[in-house]
Amino acid sequence: MSEVLKILDGALKANASMAGNYAGLLADKLERSGEREDALRIRDRLARAPSAMAFAQDGSRMATAVPTDTESRLETVDVSYPQFQGNGFHLSSAAARRVQEFIGSVSNYDRFAAAGVASVNRLFLYGPPGTGKTMTARWIASELALPLATVRCDTLISSLLGQTSRNLRRVFDFAEQTPCVLLLDEFDALASARGNERDVGELQRIVIALLQNIDALPGHAIVVAATNFAQGIDPAVWRRFPFQISFAVPDASLREALWKTMLGGFCPASLHWDELVSFSEGISGAVIEQVCQDAIRTAIMAGQSEADAAEILRRLGLAISLLNGQHLPSIEDEVRWLRQWRGEAFSLRELAKLYAVSTRQISNMLRGPNAGKTASKATKRSGKPR
Structure with missing residues (x-):
């Protein structure tokens, strides 16, 4: 149902890329559940669409343009397609269980929503460097058969007043229109706590823009944030992430x-x-x-x-x-x-x-x-x- 609603949203907004992206994802899900004939019918319809829509025949490919910074013309998101083979990923027992809970929440979002108990698909990973936070985001994307869209803070954050907030808006628009796992790595660069003596107005505006964009994103859209410096994250940000996992050095x-x-x-x-x-x-x-x-x-x-x-x-x-x-x-x-x-x-x-x-x-x-x-x-x- 999430895919059907997003296809409808794309049609109502005259956003062909959005409709095509979610139609391709719907076809992939139908095929994985054994409904191959219905999946083929969707892809056949997409194949008749204009050439710009042809990418959506495969849900793992994107028709939506990757957002860019207007100042530097550089992409603000890196898109990858993680794949893991065999038993190549390990976490502590507690972290592994929490990750599986998050994947289960994402996979069953429609069923939970029908029962009125759905939680937004937001996951916050924090802990020392090198403990597997980014790898966990890659694993989640692989398990959900979705591309991983990693925000590039080096191009997202602009020297121009207000440009960073506009870049954030484009990134979240992209995450809404495109089936993906949005990874906000090095999250402290965007969500540092407000109110300290070194804070400036622009940094406060970035945090406010971040909060507004997270709130505006549909609950089924998947956002993973990761940081090495949890103590520096703004308190208002924590409340936006119902799933939180602390990482430590391995036992x-x-x-x-x-x-x-x-x-x-x-x-x-x-x-x-x-x-x-x-x-x-x-x-x-x-x-x-x-x-x-x-x-x-x-x-x-x-x-x-x-x-x-x-x-x-x-x-x-x-x-x-x-x-x-x-x-x-x-x-x-x-x-x-x-x-x-x-x-x-x-x-x-x-x-x-x-x-x-x-x-x-x-x-x-x-x-x-x-x-x-x-x-x-x-x-x-x-x-x-x-």
């Missing part, structure tokens, strides 16, 4: 699932999972993904069919050093850091193998940058090595 069980999924067929047989899960405590899924990709690339360049377990730990240790603000400009610094971080995992022989040097060279590195000079001076004084 032990989730870290194990992430490591196994991201290493995939390159998992080394000698890898001690308990050790890897323990060593990676407190890091985000994005860091785990980067470590796995680095280790796999190293294996491929070496002509190996699986990643090296020690190389995975080395990459993890170096990633943690960066997170701790520990800069390692030389190999000597890396060696000393790895021994300090997890000495039990990095023996002299293991470090020598990883860095393709002798164990004696590793020993010299571990003594410090002045070890060689100190030994030389001692030899001169005593006449023999100490």
Whole structure:
């Protein structure tokens, strides 16, 4: 019924693109539910329409033009078509359940509306960087078989007075006319709290425009907002999002699932999972993904069919050093850091193998940058090595 009503809205507004977009989505839904003949009849009607409507024959393609900033002429929305294969997406149990609740609410919106219990399709994701907020939005779009329209704040926010509010209006018009999941990533750039001493009138107007556009959007339109800085979001914005999910760094069980999924067929047989899960405590899924990709690339360049377990730990240790603000400009610094971080995992022989040097060279590195000079001076004084 949502698609039928939107087709009617498009017809009443003489908006052929809107009517065509939702007709294509209706055909897709009918086909997925087994009503293939009705889907073919809709697509046949669309095929007879003018060429501008031909895009709507497939609900995954858009006939509506992507909105642009009139000042820069750049698009303010990036459209993508996420697809996930197999079991390639993991969340904590609580977040996963809440995401499924949101997908269920979207999928059953018409039934809930008929019973008078429908909730607007608005989801707010917040938490530290790299914990899966953007990936979750992509997953939702994939599960709903809809394109993901990601708002580009770099082009949406304009230096011209009032232009940002107009850009927002065009973006929400696009979301109303086009079946999609609208993602407001880095949401704090648009919805920062009003009233602080550094606030200016234009920023207040942007928040007001955002609130008005969210309120004006039909309840069945899907909006996902994501931010790393939930504490800075305007209180009035929170009330517009009945579904809210807090993200945190993964726990032990989730870290194990992430490591196994991201290493995939390159998992080394000698890898001690308990050790890897323990060593990676407190890091985000994005860091785990980067470590796995680095280790796999190293294996491929070496002509190996699986990643090296020690190389995975080395990459993890170096990633943690960066997170701790520990800069390692030389190999000597890396060696000393790895021994300090997890000495039990990095023996002299293991470090020598990883860095393709002798164990004696590793020993010299571990003594410090002045070890060689100190030994030389001692030899001169005593006449023999100490």
